[in-house]
Amino acid sequence: xxxTEQLLQTLQTEFDQSTYGDHPDELYEPIxxxxxxxxxxxxxxxxxxxxxxxxxHWEHAVKPAMAVEVFHNFTLMHDDIMDKAPLRRGKATVHExxxxxxxxxxxxxxLIKAYDLLLDIPKDLLRPVLARFNQTAAEVCEGxxxxxxxxxxxxxxxxxxxxxxxxxxxxLLGFALELGGILSGADKTSTQLLYDAGENMGIGxxxxxxxxxxxGDPEKFGKQVGGDIISNKKTFLxxxxxxxxxxxxxxxxxxxIELKKFENQVKVKAVTEIYEKLxxxxxxxxxxxxxxxxxxxxxxxxPIADERKQVLLQFVHQLVEREK
Amino acid sequence: xxxTEQLLQTLQTEFDQSTYGDHPDELYEPIxxxxxxxxxxxxxxxxxxxxxxxxxHWEHAVKPAMAVEVFHNFTLMHDDIMDKAPLRRGKATVHExxxxxxxxxxxxxxLIKAYDLLLDIPKDLLRPVLARFNQTAAEVCEGxxxxxxxxxxxxxxxxxxxxxxxxxxxxLLGFALELGGILSGADKTSTQLLYDAGENMGIGxxxxxxxxxxxGDPEKFGKQVGGDIISNKKTFLxxxxxxxxxxxxxxxxxxxIELKKFENQVKVKAVTEIYEKLxxxxxxxxxxxxxxxxxxxxxxxxPIADERKQVLLQFVHQLVEREK
Numbered sequence: 001x002x003x004t005e006q007l008l009q010t011l012q013t014e015f016d017q018s019t020y021g022d023h024p025d026e027l028y029e030p031i032x033x034x035x036x037x038x039x040x041x042x043x044x045x046x047x048x049x050x051x052x053x054x055x056x057h058w059e060h061a062v063k064p065a066m067a068v069e070v071f072h073n074f075t076l077m078h079d080d081i082m083d084k085a086p087l088r089r090g091k092a093t094v095h096e097x098x099x100x101x102x103x104x105x106x107x108x109x110x111l112i113k114a115y116d117l118l119l120d121i122p123k124d125l126l127r128p129v130l131a132r133f134n135q136t137a138a139e140v141c142e143g144x145x146x147x148x149x150x151x152x153x154x155x156x157x158x159x160x161x162x163x164x165x166x167x168x169x170x171x172l173l174g175f176a177l178e179l180g181g182i183l184s185g186a187d188k189t190s191t192q193l194l195y196d197a198g199e200n201m202g203i204g205x206x207x208x209x210x211x212x213x214x215x216g217d218p219e220k221f222g223k224q225v226g227g228d229i230i231s232n233k234k235t236f237l238x239x240x241x242x243x244x245x246x247x248x249x250x251x252x253x254x255x256x257i258e259l260k261k262f263e264n265q266v267k268v269k270a271v272t273e274i275y276e277k278l279x280x281x282x283x284x285x286x287x288x289x290x291x292x293x294x295x296x297x298x299x300x301x302x303p304i305a306d307e308r309k310q311v312l313l314q315f316v317h318q319l320v321e322r323e324k
Numbered sequence: 325x326x327x328t329e330q331l332l333q334t335l336q337t338e339f340d341q342s343t344y345g346d347h348p349d350e351l352y353e354p355i356x357x358x359x360x361x362x363x364x365x366x367x368x369x370x371x372x373x374x375x376x377x378x379x380x381h382w383e384h385a386v387k388p389a390m391a392v393e394v395f396h397n398f399t400l401m402h403d404d405i406m407d408k409a410p411l412r413r414g415k416a417t418v419h420e421x422x423x424x425x426x427x428x429x430x431x432x433x434x435l436i437k438a439y440d441l442l443l444d445i446p447k448d449l450l451r452p453v454l455a456r457f458n459q460t461a462a463e464v465c466e467g468x469x470x471x472x473x474x475x476x477x478x479x480x481x482x483x484x485x486x487x488x489x490x491x492x493x494x495x496l497l498g499f500a501l502e503l504g505g506i507l508s509g510a511d512k513t514s515t516q517l518l519y520d521a522g523e524n525m526g527i528g529x530x531x532x533x534x535x536x537x538x539x540g541d542p543e544k545f546g547k548q549v550g551g552d553i554i555s556n557k558k559t560f561l562x563x564x565x566x567x568x569x570x571x572x573x574x575x576x577x578x579x580x581i582e583l584k585k586f587e588n589q590v591k592v593k594a595v596t597e598i599y600e601k602l603x604x605x606x607x608x609x610x611x612x613x614x615x616x617x618x619x620x621x622x623x624x625x626x627p628i629a630d631e632r633k634q635v636l637l638q639f640v641h642q643l644v645e646r647e648k
Contacts, residue, residue: 021462021466023466024466024469024470024473026469026472026473027465027466027469078428078429078432081425081428082425082428082429100424101405101406101472104402104405104406104428105402105406105465105468105469105472107432108402108431108432108435108465109462109465109466111432111435111436112435112458112461112462112465113458113462115439115454115458116455116458116462119451119454119455119458123447123448123450123451124447126447126450126451126454127443127447127450130439130443130454131440131443134436134437134439134440134443137436138345138433138436138437138440141351141429141432141433141436142345142347142348142351142433144429145348145350145351145429146348148350148425148429149348149350
């Protein structure tokens, strides 16, 4: 049976060999740069793992899987401009290293190159796959717009937040799994289960991001623990805390949010204590478990032999247990 | 025979009925806004005129023709951010009316919607058309990057300038014509001739833009005559003047370029006089005539009855003679 490492190795070789274009260099160099910032590549890996469920021949899914990763990195390049983010995976973002115009235009070409990679799909599948890709891509933009809208609102509900991360993050994970299934000839019931698995796990994955930012092990997390608290980022934890707090606790939380001058560690400690008091950690962990369980349930329902699912399920369990 | 007005009317009705998406409104409203700023729609019109050369049934080309126009407007939305342009067709640009983030993200969705409109293409043609569209779209971005690179250079050659406008403007006109041919079943020789016609006319068209900015009739031009001179825009005229001038004239021209404080009319008059002295107007007009002649020559070579070409040729002659 195919192993995750072999698929990752194939993807890495393909990405290393991609130039995306050559002239003018100012346009294509930022693409090679962002694609080289060792991301986890788990979106294209999901596509290949899902293609492997139905066929020994996962190679035909490599280029389309790469399209998902190139698209994902296009959204990162443009989101980083919008969020004025200085760093991405510990390195300067494209708009910082070059400038905003470069990040806009190189991002645009990346989206076009993602579509170009999808042209590797057989004729009979091209239109249905592109229709789903277009829908997914538009939804990711809708999620980013909602995220920006939320920045100036303090009454975002749990339901709104979950819908935002569903669009911004989860639909692409759903599509990544669905794509592998479609390319390997899975039936409609299976591709829907694959999509649902990815969508649910994507929400669990994003909530885990929110949780790790507060409760991650500083040795393993790789980023500053408490970064979201320091910057008042509207995470699931903060939204839940604001909604569950009694009047006095809410006032205290708002005091920390509005405070302009503070010591980072003091604020992180104080807000974390409020989360503890309101049992936000347990509540969030329960939500994460629920979404992952729903996702795994979808995979278990797939009408194929259990032993074929082992590699994918193993990988999913790694995602569930990740500590960074 | 189908008339240009009828095609334009059909396009206008289709554009008026397009919402592009609905939620969140912040994402889709800017698309409806830019699409409503009465552009000339001559790119999709070229597609429909070219489809009409080979078939009475041009209706099947409407959605793909709209894709070309949506793509074109996507490039305008992003180019306006990069150029910090406050106005587009006399109205506030999207990044001015909303903000830069909105213009980036709405533009991204527009590009996705352009691809969605292309899905209307029959299965057998979808992949070859998308391959050509991807190539064209990437070239347009390459042209914009070259244009930005040129801003800080004073040694841009005629050859480099023509290559830049070929990529930034002409390849899309070429594709617009080629697309109509492909969709109506034209053979490879014909679609190549259609592309070449559009590419040549596109260069003529852009050079005419440069010429009209200096020599347009203020009553008809609709923009401030001399705007390019005032802003030192690197047009064909300026590049030719810099290359043809003797040492003394070049010094005088550079003096005007470097001058920080000046009266607009005085600078426009002085630089125009330098152009006159160097015969730049005649030289540019000759180039424009050459490119249009080459384009029309391609259309005349199309292996179809002359009377079928009349409507397209008539429209092309309007483009040649336009005064704004």
